[in-house]
Amino acid sequence: HFRQHVLADLFFEQLCTAYGSKKKYGEQRRLLERRCAFHKAAYPGLSGAHAWACEALGDCHRALSAQNANGKKASFADAQRCYHEALEVLRLMFGPDHEYVTDVESKEALLEIEAIR
Numbered sequence: 001h002f003r004q005h006v007l008a009d010l011f012f013e014q015l016c017t018a019y020g021s022k023k024k025y026g027e028q029r030r031l032l033e034r035r036c037a038f039h040k041a042a043y044p045g046l047s048g049a050h051a052w053a054c055e056a057l058g059d060c061h062r063a064l065s066a067q068n069a070n071g072k073k074a075s076f077a078d079a080q081r082c083y084h085e086a087l088e089v090l091r092l093m094f095g096p097d098h099e100y101v102t103d104v105e106s107k108e109a110l111l112e113i114e115a116i117r
Helices: 002-021 023-044 050-065 069-094 099-116
Strands: none
Touching: 002 023, 002 050, 002 099, 023 050, 050 069, 050 099
């Protein structure tokens, strides 16, 4: 079953990248939400894959907020939630000073600045 999980995840990752490159963020968000749910169910406990999927979903929400002024507040809140969930896992796995953690913290800080604008 593990091989199926890995192949399914790689498939989701490729589709998400394709949608993002075409700026089809709504479709990308839908798949990333499924990917996050998949990781949570398939790999319970601390999972870097789940954290990075949450980070990617947060990035997508940020892109959606830039694209759609009407849903900006909701997208910012969703992005913040995703980054927070990713950070909870990454801090436990790698410690507070690791680049995986500081990269997401930087995105979270930029989100705060973007929310003010």
